[in-house]
Amino acid sequence: MKKIILMESKLLARDWPYLAFSLALPVGLLLALGQIPDLAKPNPDFGGERFVDAQLPAQMILLSLMTLSFTVLPGVLTSYREQGVLRRMSTTPVHPGRLLSAQLLINLVVAAAAAVLVIVLGSLVLGSHVPSNLVGFVLVFLFGAAAMLAIGLVIASVAPNSKAAPGIGSVVMFPLLFLAGMWIPREIMPDALRAVSDYSVVGPFVNAMRDTWAGDWPQLPHLAVMLVGLALFGGLAVRLFKWE
Amino acid sequence: MNVIEVENLHKRYPNHVAVHDVSFEVSEGEIFGILGPNGAGKTTTVECVSGLRVPDGGTIRVAGIDPHRERDGLRRVLGAQLQSSALPEKIRVWEALDLYASFYPDPADWQELLERVGLGAKRDTMFGKLSGGQRQRLSVALALVGKPRIAVLDELTTGLDPQARRDTWELVEQVRDSGVTIVLVTHFMEEAERLCDRIALIDAGRVAATDSPAGLVARVGGEQRLRFRPSGPVSDAVLLALPEVTDVSRSGRQMVVTGNGNLAHVVTLALAGQQVIPADLRIEQATLDDAFLALTGRKLV
Numbered sequence A: 001m002k003k004i005i006l007m008e009s010k011l012l013a014r015d016w017p018y019l020a021f022s023l024a025l026p027v028g029l030l031l032a033l034g035q036i037p038d039l040a041k042p043n044p045d046f047g048g049e050r051f052v053d054a055q056l057p058a059q060m061i062l063l064s065l066m067t068l069s070f071t072v073l074p075g076v077l078t079s080y081r082e083q084g085v086l087r088r089m090s091t092t093p094v095h096p097g098r099l100l101s102a103q104l105l106i107n108l109v110v111a112a113a114a115a116v117l118v119i120v121l122g123s124l125v126l127g128s129h130v131p132s133n134l135v136g137f138v139l140v141f142l143f144g145a146a147a148m149l150a151i152g153l154v155i156a157s158v159a160p161n162s163k164a165a166p167g168i169g170s171v172v173m174f175p176l177l178f179l180a181g182m183w184i185p186r187e188i189m190p191d192a193l194r195a196v197s198d199y200s201v202v203g204p205f206v207n208a209m210r211d212t213w214a215g216d217w218p219q220l221p222h223l224a225v226m227l228v229g230l231a232l233f234g235g236l237a238v239r240l241f242k243w244e
Numbered sequence B: 001m002n003v004i005e006v007e008n009l010h011k012r013y014p015n016h017v018a019v020h021d022v023s024f025e026v027s028e029g030e031i032f033g034i035l036g037p038n039g040a041g042k043t044t045t046v047e048c049v050s051g052l053r054v055p056d057g058g059t060i061r062v063a064g065i066d067p068h069r070e071r072d073g074l075r076r077v078l079g080a081q082l083q084s085s086a087l088p089e090k091i092r093v094w095e096a097l098d099l100y101a102s103f104y105p106d107p108a109d110w111q112e113l114l115e116r117v118g119l120g121a122k123r124d125t126m127f128g129k130l131s132g133g134q135r136q137r138l139s140v141a142l143a144l145v146g147k148p149r150i151a152v153l154d155e156l157t158t159g160l161d162p163q164a165r166r167d168t169w170e171l172v173e174q175v176r177d178s179g180v181t182i183v184l185v186t187h188f189m190e191e192a193e194r195l196c197d198r199i200a201l202i203d204a205g206r207v208a209a210t211d212s213p214a215g216l217v218a219r220v221g222g223e224q225r226l227r228f229r230p231s232g233p234v235s236d237a238v239l240l241a242l243p244e245v246t247d248v249s250r251s252g253r254q255m256v257v258t259g260n261g262n263l264a265h266v267v268t269l270a271l272a273g274q275q276v277i278p279a280d281l282r283i284e285q286a287t288l289d290d291a292f293l294a295l296t297g298r299k300l301v
Helices: A002-014 A016-033 A055-083 A085-089 A097-126 A134-158 A164-179 A191-198 A202-213 A220-240 B042-049 B071-077 B093-101 B110-116 B132-144 B162-177 B189-195 B213-219 B236-240 B263-273 B288-296
Strands: B002-012 B017-027 B031-035 B057-062 B078-081 B150-154 B181-186 B198-203 B206-211 B224-230 B245-251 B254-259 B278-285
Touching: A002 A016, A002 A097, A002 B093, A016 A055, A016 A097, A055 A085, A055 A097, A055 A134, A055 A164, A055 A202, A085 A097, A097 A134, A134 A164, A134 A202, A134 A220, A164 A191, A164 A202, A191 A202, A202 A220, B002 B042, B002 B181, B017 B031, B017 B042, B017 B057, B017 B181, B017 B198, B031 B042, B031 B162, B031 B189, B042 B057, B042 B150, B042 B181, B071 B078, B078 B132, B093 B110, B093 B132, B110 B132, B132 B150, B132 B162, B162 B181, B162 B189, B181 B189, B189 B288, B198 B213, B198 B288, B206 B213, B206 B288, B213 B288, B224 B263, B236 B245, B236 B263, B245 B263, B254 B263, B263 B278
Parallel strands: B017 B206, B031 B181, B031 B198, B078 B150, B150 B181
Antiparallel strands: B002 B017, B002 B057, B198 B206, B224 B254, B224 B278, B245 B254
16 A cells, blocks of 8 residues: 555656646635735624634635645546556456545645645745644544545546546536635625535535634534535445446 | 366346357466457456456356455456556556556566566656557566466557567467466457467357367368469369369459369469469468358458
């Protein structure tokens, strides 16, 4: 398994534009949006907090998870299926499921690296807050990452080929980013929209992250929605995923 | 000793029956060919033998193992090079071998394997940059890296240029000489004739015949054909009068004489008696193509 992980990491590094994009996009956006004066002012909608304090870094962490889960992961897996990489592996004693696990793990690690970059650079450059409840934050991050990766696996399962996969990923990504409050913060969303957001997995994810920023523990309903999402999409992926 | 026994194999897909009823046996150390046109059910058959598909009927034993029930046991004795199974574009040749070697409890020395398949100089080349022939060589090496007793090679030379095809044939012979039993799936008559000890002719999901290449050809009779351009007029009757000749036909200025026995000798002698010289004389004997046509009523390619 170690060798598979090492090999898949090398292959990802060789396709470095993907890797660079999934790290540079959230970090770049964070630093760029952080320069907008309005976002760096205390905002009564957030209880006097600035947008850049917790809201923006949390959104960027979600964004990096989504690019990795919805475009990079399905792109790799569908091309492996298309080229018969999974099929070849199933002629050996090692099940191609190992390759899938290695991919999930690597994407998780890259997402974690992106999260660390966002938090550290946000704090150094923009003076953003750092999650005060670090254990809670890690917990929420893992829940959210698992749910996003599960959705990514569903995309990899239904995408007809490797060209379509990233496109389908983007189609899924933008509405979810919207529901997560990327363009309209959840606090000023109309009630109906906010209700949808509450059950959208990404809404609770961002909220739970912000709770840990404030030093609180994530709320159970938030974790519960994420867990249901994980079970739902994980189950779907298991049922739909084709090895060849 | 039989290392593979397939009995009444049947496999259905949602829209069609891929394999109706296929039975054959492969003995240790031979190159066993599965020959048939595209869509005959060859690949499905070897996929079932390799444990990638679950048969709907019949029994399969590979070195005594049921491929479906003992997946792990099977993969220790059988290596497969299947169609449409590639590698990531950016994996290097040595990395692929090293990775695949790590999948087996007691792998072959892949450095030596790399030399054996003639890819020593391509060690650091990425898979995506290899030529078709080189990819197939790597494919064969990957199928052998687990030190299998049996190697399944599916359409190994399809899409290769003639030189690469000959090189690959030599490699297959080398592998057999090292003691590995080979199941070779192909739709090339020439390939089967050159490499295989025995062949199962498969057509529309059934075995039409199983025999050595010479045995299959003999089944359609020892018929021969002479083609030549006569230097002067010859009447068909002169040739048809010969007991060895069964048929005479003409296409353009060319004559085609079909018959058996010492056909070439008696025909040229008869022509000489008429002061006629046969130019561009060619002797054709029945091929596996003819055998396939005779046994199934269909052309192989």
